[in-house]
Amino acid sequence: MKSKKPVFFIVLLVALLMAYTAAFGVEIGSFKIKGAPDIRFGIDIRGGVDAAFQAANLDRKPTPNELEAARTIIETRLDNKNILDRDVTIDKDNGYIIVRFPWKSGEKNFDPADAIAELGETALLTFKDDAGNVLLEGSHVSNSAPQLNRQTNKYSVSLTFDEKGTQLFAKATKELIGKNINIYMDDTLIQTAVVNEAIPSGKAEISGNNFTYDTAKELADKINSGSLPFSLITKNHSTISPTLGSGALDVMLDAGLIAFAIICVLLIIYYRVPGTVACISLLIQTTGQILALSIPQMTLTLPGIAGVILSIGMGVDANVIISERISEEIKSGKTVRSAISSGFKGAFSSVFDGNITVLIVGVILMIFGSGALLSFAYSLLTGIFFNFVAGVTASRLMIRSLSDFDALRKPSLYTCFSKRRTL
Amino acid sequence: MSRDNQSNAPVALTPSGSGILHFFNKRFIFFSISILIMIAGLINLAISGVQLDIQFKGGALLKYTYTGDLNADDAADVATEILGRPVSAQITEDLASKEKRLILNIAGNYGVDASEQVNFDNALKEKFADNKLNLSESQMVEPFFGRKFLTNGIIAIALSFSLVMVYVWIRFSKIGGLSAGVMALVALLHDVLVVFFTCVIFKIPIGDSFVAVTLSIIGYSVNDTIVIYDRIRENHDLHPKLPVETLTDLSISQSITRSLNTNIAVFLSVSLVFIMAKANSIDSIQSFALPMAIGAVSGCYSTICIAGPLWVMWQKRKEKKDPKKLANA
Numbered sequence: 168m169k170s171k172k173p174v175f176f177i178v179l180l181v182a183l184l185m186a187y188t189a190a191f192g193v194e195i196g197s198f199k200i201k202g203a204p205d206i207r208f209g210i211d212i213r214g215g216v217d218a219a220f221q222a223a224n225l226d227r228k229p230t231p232n233e234l235e236a237a238r239t240i241i242e243t244r245l246d247n248k249n250i251l252d253r254d255v256t257i258d259k260d261n262g263y264i265i266v267r268f269p270w271k272s273g274e275k276n277f278d279p280a281d282a283i284a285e286l287g288e289t290a291l292l293t294f295k296d297d298a299g300n301v302l303l304e305g306s307h308v309s310n311s312a313p314q315l316n317r318q319t320n321k322y323s324v325s326l327t328f329d330e331k332g333t334q335l336f337a338k339a340t341k342e343l344i345g346k347n348i349n350i351y352m353d354d355t356l357i358q359t360a361v362v363n364e365a366i367p368s369g370k371a372e373i374s375g376n377n378f379t380y381d382t383a384k385e386l387a388d389k390i391n392s393g394s395l396p397f398s399l400i401t402k403n404h405s406t407i408s409p410t411l412g413s414g415a416l417d418v419m420l421d422a423g424l425i426a427f428a429i430i431c432v433l434l435i436i437y438y439r440v441p442g443t444v445a446c447i448s449l450l451i452q453t454t455g456q457i458l459a460l461s462i463p464q465m466t467l468t469l470p471g472i473a474g475v476i477l478s479i480g481m482g483v484d485a486n487v488i489i490s491e492r493i494s495e496e497i498k499s500g501k502t503v504r505s506a507i508s509s510g511f512k513g514a515f516s517s518v519f520d521g522n523i524t525v526l527i528v529g530v531i532l533m534i535f536g537s538g539a540l541l542s543f544a545y546s547l548l549t550g551i552f553f554n555f556v557a558g559v560t561a562s563r564l565m566i567r568s569l570s571d572f573d574a575l576r577k578p579s580l581y582t583c584f585s586k587r588r589t590l
Numbered sequence: 591m592s593r594d595n596q597s598n599a600p601v602a603l604t605p606s607g608s609g610i611l612h613f614f615n616k617r618f619i620f621f622s623i624s625i626l627i628m629i630a631g632l633i634n635l636a637i638s639g640v641q642l643d644i645q646f647k648g649g650a651l652l653k654y655t656y657t658g659d660l661n662a663d664d665a666a667d668v669a670t671e672i673l674g675r676p677v678s679a680q681i682t683e684d685l686a687s688k689e690k691r692l693i694l695n696i697a698g699n700y701g702v703d704a705s706e707q708v709n710f711d712n713a714l715k716e717k718f719a720d721n722k723l724n725l726s727e728s729q730m731v732e733p734f735f736g737r738k739f740l741t742n743g744i745i746a747i748a749l750s751f752s753l754v755m756v757y758v759w760i761r762f763s764k765i766g767g768l769s770a771g772v773m774a775l776v777a778l779l780h781d782v783l784v785v786f787f788t789c790v791i792f793k794i795p796i797g798d799s800f801v802a803v804t805l806s807i808i809g810y811s812v813n814d815t816i817v818i819y820d821r822i823r824e825n826h827d828l829h830p831k832l833p834v835e836t837l838t839d840l841s842i843s844q845s846i847t848r849s850l851n852t853n854i855a856v857f858l859s860v861s862l863v864f865i866m867a868k869a870n871s872i873d874s875i876q877s878f879a880l881p882m883a884i885g886a887v888s889g890c891y892s893t894i895c896i897a898g899p900l901w902v903m904w905q906k907r908k909e910k911k912d913p914k915k916l917a918n919a
Contacts (some may be wrong), residue, residue: 204749211611211874219732261734278708279725279728280704280728283707284703284707287705391871400703401701402732403731405727405728406725407727410726414870414872418866418870419863419875422867423859424861425862426863433855459612469802469874470798470801473803473805473878477809478853480810480852483855484848487852495844516824520757521813521817522755522813524816527753527757528750528809531753532805535742535749536743538739538798539801540739540742540802540805543806547809565854
């Protein structure tokens with residue numbers, strides 16, 4: 168029979184590599200694997216701002232286009248504040264724009280209430296000449312949209328003005344032939360365009376070689392935002408200060424590391440060889456889960472951590488069931504090798520059934536859950552995946568491999584302390 | 591994948607063996623314990639009611655850290671004056687850092703607009719200029735969001751309950767799948783109630799962390815119950831002649847080390863999280879770790895002491911009604 172001795176070391180190496188990657192991330196040239204330092208934490212853990220904006224003074228639901236335009240305003244303002252790690256989503260059904268952003272590390276002097284208030288202010292879109300004189304305001308633009316010019320096959324942005332806007336624009340373009348018109352949102356220049364000819368019709372086109380559909384749409388959205396018929400208010404917002412937020416993170420991290428160490432010590436003392444294997448397999452599971460969160464940059468919230476705790480609990484359980492079974496089989500008089508294989512066989516169905524039921528809960532949550540529940544469901548699903556990979560497969564590979572060493576074939580190394588003899 | 595029971599060596603059973611713990615005989619003690627816990631929970635519920643998190647009921651909450659001395663009533667009066675809404679104030683002190691905190695609860699089930707809050711913040715800081723007020727946490731919530739979240743949560747929980755039951759029903763058809771599924775649900779409800787009453791007794795507001803904890807406990811409790819059912823199913827094949835109560839006691843006894851060990855590991859870690867959060871006064875983590883720790887204990891208890899014996903009672907009733915059917919099942 169071929170020796171399986173090296174298998175243990177290969178799995179151990181994989182576990183250590185995963186642990187290293189998860190703890191520090193890996194960067195080779197332009198290739199980067201994000202690790203724990205890059206995990207995106209929800210504002211309930213790291214602190215930050217969570218706000219839902221809704222239209223004020225509007226007796227109807229805002230249209231999807233209006234919401235898009237409002238989102239653009241908020242995005243632009245966040246850019247100006249250099250808040251890049253953010254999450255702006257639209258709830259079209261209910262007419263909300265939801266903004267979430269965590270604190271930057273080291274953030275101390277930041278007034279969240281002020282920031283939220285500023286984000287929601289009505290945007291003022293203006294068309295100015297080079298001297299800074301306002302030619303017309305965004306409220307005179309009745310519509311702006313990206314369009315494809317069939318002849319040149321290039322994208323451009325169309326502008327349609329209302330009656331007053333048509334007059335103002337005609338006058339401005341007549342005077343500024345060969346010169347620039349600059350479009351500002353608040354105090355930010357968003358586009359400069361050279362006037363080619365006078366445009367009296369109230370319909371214009373901003374074209375350029377660099378427009379793609381996305382950039383044309385972005386500009387059109389920004390221009391539309393200037394004609395929003397409503398301002399934004401926030402009845403719904405919460406902030407958690409950076410000091411409180413990072414405190415939560417440190418506490419969870421410390422508690423997690425200590426708990427992991429205690430569990431490992433207990434497993435090794437109680438279950439010897441299978442216990443040691445269980446620790447390595449838990450390491451694979453935990454680090455796998457960290458990578459599953461950090462690589463796709465899923466936001467980890469407190470409910471998400473509940474999911475991680477649950478799946479680590481399930482991982483401990485899978486390993487405990489396996490170790491118990493092996494110990495039981497050995498007590499009933501089997502050799503180490505056959506105890507291992509029947510132990511795994513006996514443990515498999517309960518580990519499998521247990522995981523599948525939790526999987527059902529996870530999938531249902533993924534479908535029906537919202538917000539915080541999604542983070543929970545995601546941790547749970549990835550946890551179950553790694554539980555199968557680590558708790559079942561990797562553990563089996565490692566135990567089988569270890570039992571090939573003569574020194575590790577003593578039955579006493581596989582039996583636990585339990586004096587209970589049930590049969 | 592199915593287990594290959596033929597590979598297991600035949601085992602001899604010692605009927606009065608010291609190894610078997612007699613859970614079934616003591617079932618009424620366990621049922622009474624659980625019922626007492628439920629009654630205690632209900633009494634607490636009647637007295638103090640449920641505290642819904644601001645997320646679910648809507649409203650506004652502001653937490654400030656401050657230095658020096660501050661009178662909570664003064665602060666509330668000033669806040670009421672500025673906002674024109676009734677405000678209640680509360681003062682807490684951090685055990686570890688001795689940091690003092692002023693918590694302002696603004697009445698009404700609607701939030702405060704951000705620009706309104708800026709004005710309020712400035713005015714309050716001006717009035718208490720010596721106390722160096724600093725906003726540490728704020729929550730302004732329209733109940734709409736919470737309601738949507740709660741409805742989704744309840745739909746999700748109800749659906750996963752029923753699907754889990756169907757799964758158990760199918761997978762454990764050998765040992766009376768439906769009864770097994772129903773009893774797993776009874777154990778689940780037991781644990782959900784324990785988590786809920788924990789929140790009531792410790793005055794932990796019901797918010798999204800409650801939903802997450804409940805779901806974790808559901809997952810954990812189902813897993814626990816299934817491990818035991820699995821053992822029952824296996825022993826059912828090994829010892830087809832065994833009376834159902836002995837079968838169950840035997841199966842529980844065989845897997846009790848595992849149940850306790852896993853439970854101790856989970857309980858230990860979650861308690862550690864709780865203790866450290868308590869020392870650092872981080873409410874959000876405390877209100878999540880405490881019910882989770884207690885729920886984990888309950889999950890282990892309900893599986894062994896409630897689901898197992900109840901399932902036996904169901905089987906015995908069926909046996910009485912139709913002895914032949916059970917023998918073939």
